[in-house]
Amino acid sequence: MKNSTMLFAIAIFVLVVGGFVFVNGKNGVTANVVSNDAQVVQGQMQQVVLSQNGYNYKDATAQAGKPISLSADSSVGGCLRSVSFNIEGKRYSKYLRTSEDTLELPALPKGTYNFACSMGMGYGKLIVQ
Numbered sequence: 001m002k003n004s005t006m007l008f009a010i011a012i013f014v015l016v017v018g019g020f021v022f023v024n025g026k027n028g029v030t031a032n033v034v035s036n037d038a039q040v041v042q043g044q045m046q047q048v049v050l051s052q053n054g055y056n057y058k059d060a061t062a063q064a065g066k067p068i069s070l071s072a073d074s075s076v077g078g079c080l081r082s083v084s085f086n087i088e089g090k091r092y093s094k095y096l097r098t099s100e101d102t103l104e105l106p107a108l109p110k111g112t113y114n115f116a117c118s119m120g121m122g123y124g125k126l127i128v129q
């Protein structure tokens, strides 16, 4: 009885650790792909830094036709660090825990792109020129 309980616990442990490694592995692959992309398009990638303005974000600007690496400076607090874009039906969302964390956006045509914190409380505009 004790042994089977132990076995069950070990099986759960293996599943949880296995799942964790699997998730990490997936993240690892994504990170590799992103860094490979960054190397390929290094000169074309533009950095955009978000700041907070009251309960919302300050308007941010970017150039059209260049992929965007978006980060948030230290003025951005709480759930506003979790940034969410909906561009042509595709969702781009990331929790930018530190100023080193980036959300990658594809090259965009000119226009104004609204975004929000993931809870939809704070809003911002990315103006692509």
Ligand SMILES: [Cu+2]
Pocket: 079, 080, 117, 118, 119, 120, 121, 122
């Ligand atoms: Cu929020």
